Amino acid sequence: MIIVMKAEVTEEQIQHVVNTIHNAGLKENVSRGEERTIIGAIGDERVLDASSIEAMSGVEKVMAILAPYKLASRELQPENTIIKINGSNVKVGGNQIIIMAGPCAVENEEQIIQIAQGVKAAGADILRGGAFKPRTGPYNFNGLELEGLKMLAQAHEATGLPVITEVLSPDDVGLVAEYADILQIGARNMQNFALLKAVGQQKKPVMLKRGMASTIEEFLLAAEHILSHGNHNVILCERGIRTFETYTRNTVDINAVPALKDLTHLPVIVDPSHGTGMRKLVSRVAMGAIAAGADGVMLEVHTDPEKSWVDGAQTLSIQEFAKLMPNLQRVAEAVGRSVNNKSPEVFDILNYTLNNKSSYFNG
């Protein structure tokens, strides 16, 4: 930690900071420049509280040297974390790009099974679908809850696809973990520390979405919360941040993809559906994410987006998803990776369409 003293600092004030450093078991390095005296704290600075030191008289500012997270850092673990999903061959964080697809919300048994079959046929690895839905407005549909979880389990049985679904409250963690293969923490709950603790204390893998105004460092610290409770199977998901731009719902932080891959060993997924909020942009941003180094993408897919109860505007139809898959495959190969070995080109889009009367993607 570097402590910059004010121009008019007194010797007593310097000594007070030095004593504080000593008392914390660290060593100091005092550098008296022409314009400023600077004090370095040598050792594991995480034992010092920057804000208290900033409150000391004579202190102008305090700058941290080390990242405040440890378990999540690539410095601690240079090799990638690869997370094997229970009861399946799916590995998140390995060479294969992982495709998570499904509706925003589980609506009924027929819907979720039909979508699960559709996305599986097109090459998806994991089925997504919300049973507990956080909704900005109190009068919106907020999920089928336990019934939704059971329907996801049925879709899993029908297709073999592992299931990812969101959990909103520490009390529901046990229940959701019974039915889901991956627990999702939504962007609004990224700093719900009671919830992070609860998912950190159980065994199922957790996908943590970045808060919409969270820095990369705060994102890794939220992951550190989960890791520090003993669960090392954490997947990170960049889902767009909030900026001044309003044409799109969020702004996908594409820089964060290689930045996270550099800073941490945890797998990184991108969610272009929430990241853009606009169906016409989803495919291209998904392709961009894979080229930029993402380990997978999460996509909202529905048999009939306009009948989707939630987030229809950003949801791909099964046909659009099926048309996207070969593109994702080509980009994955361009960066030395692969998608699901069942080639999506084999998928009979035309037949599917004739039977389902949805229109093709014309984008």
Next chain:
Amino acid sequence: MIIVMKAEVTEEQIQHVVNTIHNAGLKENVSRGEERTIIGAIGDERVLDASSIEAMSGVEKVMAILAPYKLASRELQPENTIIKINGSNVKVGGNQIIIMAGPCAVENEEQIIQIAQGVKAAGADILRGGAFKPRTGPYNFNGLELEGLKMLAQAHEATGLPVITEVLSPDDVGLVAEYADILQIGARNMQNFALLKAVGQQKKPVMLKRGMASTIEEFLLAAEHILSHGNHNVILCERGIRTFETYTRNTVDINAVPALKDLTHLPVIVDPSHGTGMRKLVSRVAMGAIAAGADGVMLEVHTDPEKSWVDGAQTLSIQEFAKLMPNLQRVAEAVGRSVNNKSPEVFDILNYTLNNKSSYFNG
């Protein structure tokens, strides 16, 4: 709701939107312009899902007309909500400006009682202090929990000041409500809907802090969540939003103060401590907030800021707080309001200081 169709829309697509409006029990108004056909949905548009309509073919964009919140709106209730705090004379939202003051975190019995006495002597109305602390890093002090609540109760007994403290988890709501007079929902939990529901289902007043990247509309929708569960005693707190500016910890959205007073009947408090993150800016921003129409301010105050376990850099000393109070009073009077009738000018700052060896505010 206004639905703007694409330039190349077909009659069938228009009819499909019109049918959807009819099916929801609303009437339509179709306006065929030279460049665009526009469809208005007449009636309570909140029954329509904008995102589903945006997913329909031929639709370019959808624009809401009405605010999505109702109970929180001044249109529903023109007169101000005034919240009487249990077992005290304090009323939030009335003519008197309310001053909430105290440490970021409760540290021990002596500390909280000493601070409570100090801020009371200087004219504070309500004691703040955290027993459950949300912390960005997993290795930081996260509060004394139940012990902290008990110490707050002791400080309340010692001074008569009502107590506000944060609750982090639905499971803790009952416990916190036993000890606190106002339950605080922190910025990170503004959209923790399970928690909003829990505080909405009990009777104690709730102070809801604005999420650091939440719009005014989302803020009011979060309040609506609480109101819709039956608790109408909701206080709003602007605590700074996250912007590109990094010199300050957050950016106090001063525009939001008159905007909220215009849109809602709920009281509005400003927190300049978190809103600036810098002690030297707190006083002036507190004064600005009152001039802009806030119903009160919340301030972090400690007997010894540099020994504060949390947020020392933004914490005022008792002396600084005591010197600020007459300024707040003068500004309050300039806008036709008052602060606590016990005049803070009477407070014997010099004696206090001699006994406590803290330094004066030189700002």
Next chain:
Amino acid sequence: MIIVMKAEVTEEQIQHVVNTIHNAGLKENVSRGEERTIIGAIGDERVLDASSIEAMSGVEKVMAILAPYKLASRELQPENTIIKINGSNVKVGGNQIIIMAGPCAVENEEQIIQIAQGVKAAGADILRGGAFKPRTGPYNFNGLELEGLKMLAQAHEATGLPVITEVLSPDDVGLVAEYADILQIGARNMQNFALLKAVGQQKKPVMLKRGMASTIEEFLLAAEHILSHGNHNVILCERGIRTFETYTRNTVDINAVPALKDLTHLPVIVDPSHGTGMRKLVSRVAMGAIAAGADGVMLEVHTDPEKSWVDGAQTLSIQEFAKLMPNLQRVAEAVGRSVNNKSPEVFDILNYTLNNKSSYFNG
């Protein structure tokens, strides 16, 4: 400057950085910690290029210690700069709060003179009005240019009010300086360095508006550009920054007011008209700005806002402005300052209104 080396740094890489520091005429301080080696550069670090050093192998990050501006800093000049406006008694930056008022754009001779008389009667110190208008769209009215300047001069003659108006291009600086008493640099041009140079090389005072995404440091560096060319009469204007919030046009950064007053000796004005974009919020934010320490406010005022050619939605009527003035006075007095000695309470709003048929402010 502090240079943090990577964990796996070599002795050669450290030496390379040390040599670079030596070659720039500075001294080094090398601190070898357990986790990182840190190198301090002692002396005037502004001679070093942080980005080049960051490009060196073995370097993890570079942190500046000193503010990059000098002439603008309060460290260089502790006392406030007070700017006397040519041919008038107006002093910007002194004890008196300065009120700049007038239309967004000059429209015709009658309009500008009528407005000038109105705002003067209500207590304004300086007349604002645009002759050269920067407009986001190419098809919008962009000012009367030279004709507008002449009308401003006529309004000045009719009322004695000094005039502030915007200059958009280095080529126009001489012309605008002939007619105006203060040259305004708009937010979009805050980093138009050719223009900053041109206004820095002439004598008239300059009011520099903060760019809508400019940090406080960049704002002061833009002022430094002007100061460094020899013109020390620079007024800073906080006019709202761009954030994610869309309810208001911009977000007034109230924190920036005391922050700037702390960092620089230059006067600070706030523009609540552009800062909010909404007439109903302007008055309260103006009051908040003065309480927070601003040296003045700039307000858009028009005899008939809905006939204003530009920015009508954020423009006060003369009557609204006249009603605001006593409020500004009361807040100014609460913070130990004053407004124009001609009491605005004396202003005969009723008569004015009867003759001008505008509606009263009902806010």
Next chain:
Amino acid sequence: MIIVMKAEVTEEQIQHVVNTIHNAGLKENVSRGEERTIIGAIGDERVLDASSIEAMSGVEKVMAILAPYKLASRELQPENTIIKINGSNVKVGGNQIIIMAGPCAVENEEQIIQIAQGVKAAGADILRGGAFKPRTGPYNFNGLELEGLKMLAQAHEATGLPVITEVLSPDDVGLVAEYADILQIGARNMQNFALLKAVGQQKKPVMLKRGMASTIEEFLLAAEHILSHGNHNVILCERGIRTFETYTRNTVDINAVPALKDLTHLPVIVDPSHGTGMRKLVSRVAMGAIAAGADGVMLEVHTDPEKSWVDGAQTLSIQEFAKLMPNLQRVAEAVGRSVNNKSPEVFDILNYTLNNKSSYFNG
């Protein structure tokens, strides 16, 4: 245009809005709902001033239906604009991905020629290099100006590469256009309308960089300024926007790439050097940009980044650039496009390195 009236609107206020619409030559559509009366203006709404209408009594808000730009819109011109660069085979906006590479600033003749030869050998299409440099601080190097332009011309002669360089002031447009093949407008000048006019009135192609806080709509309106003055050869460049994230210098708005390709016919380039500010992220973001649909990328490349006078931290070495090229080619092919037909794989990186003693990219 849709005008939403307040709940308590009067018939007279409605009529006043209707008259204004009539007077502008448009037709009205009045829809009287239960909660709000809504007035649609039918016809080319660009003749109405939204802000004036918002200033009318009884008006709650005004919503635009049509994009405010015309010439830039894909609605006007469905096919892509392809810009042939003078005296070369380079076409921007066609099937081939365009690679612009070179130093941030021209430093001397030897440097610029050596870099030009290096990037050409590695497959670049266009040489970039700044002669006029906008610098945040007044004490930084701001370019060799005319001497720099001459050196760029020499580099062009030595390699045949077309040259792009920035112009800062309307007065310099003629001079820069003599030497450069593409004129660049920097992010800070995106709304310098005097400069947009000047480049719009000459013939050379213009690359317009997005302002760091400019929305997509404002970006297209700035392009419209240039187009409306007669120059239709405009290239758009996404170079990162300013957000709350500080780990990276800017946030590349990857969503903007497919959004712009959808909204406009103009070519879209991405600048990952400024967009990230970190060398280690540049390559992956460049690959992501091409996958997302960009027509090219602009990269800062230097023979010796740490000796670069400007922006060294985000500058690739020639070797890093040469290693990136085959990756860009593979991604381009994955999306059905190509890079420069001279295969960069042929480039003899090893020999180049031996002769130049720079280190390889280890990222």
